[in-house]
């Protein structure tokens with residue numbers, strides 16, 4: 001059984017077992033309360049790792065809490081979960097952890113049906129102020145570190161159709177590179193997101209390689225929604241669920257699945273949910289607040305919408 005309390009203690013975070021919150025939770029002083037909290041009002045659920053604050057109402061994932069409290073990175077979080085027995089990191093744990101801690105390395109799955117990266121693509125390691133990339137990231141409230149954590153590349157030379165794009169690699173469950181998506185950085189290209197013809201990205205789920213507690217799996221629409229919400233969240237590249245994506249979701253054996261697509265895709269969300277319902281006990285549809293897209297919301301707000309969804 002994973003031990004949430006042990007994880008929190010390993011970071012020197014003060015916890016209580018009995019007190020303000022239910023016995024299903026470990027109590028922590030809430031870092032999100034606007035006027036502060038010294039009464040351990042935030043409860044981290046032992047089963048899911050998600051949390052709720054009973055004072056300010058903030059909800060979220062264990063990752064969000066650790067990022068707020070100790071500034072943890074994506075890759076370090078993977079290692080923490082693996083060490084605590086929260087995730088199965090396969091037959092070669094040392095290799096897996098090395099891969100997690102070495103995000104620049106891109107290893108390809110042994111398979112012909114995988115597209116080569118564009119020849120002009122370079123891994124993103126650093127950036128300068130005022131560049132096309134830094135402006136793009138700033139507008140969308142991401143940082144260079146987000147690009148590095150997600151092992152992104154960039155095509156710096158402006159030759160259509162692949163020039164001046166953020167190249168976002170897609171990985172399978174074992175962390176092998178399987179496909180990519182190119183996001184236009186100029187805001188002038190006809191196709192904002194470009195993929196290589198013939199290599200269907202709809203066969204994949206974005207973010208599936210991040211070790212996370214998949215007991216509660218959140219399914220979002222796009223790559224940047226996944227970045228915003230972190231591990232335990234996968235993206236479907238649009239508002240439809242392909243057969244392979246449905247199968248991949250079932251194979252993660254989640255106890256709960258919450259679909260969290262954009263506000264204009266409510267009907268599609270419920271349709272997709274009905275395909276998951278025969279296989280997963282608890283399926284929910286979260287609707288972004290006030291019809292905003294998940295991308296416009298902060299991560300705490302997005303998680304609150306997800307945790308507020310009711311079982312179908």
Ligand SMILES: [Zn+2]
Pocket residue numbers: 030031032033034037041042053054055056057058
């Ligand atoms: Zn609070």
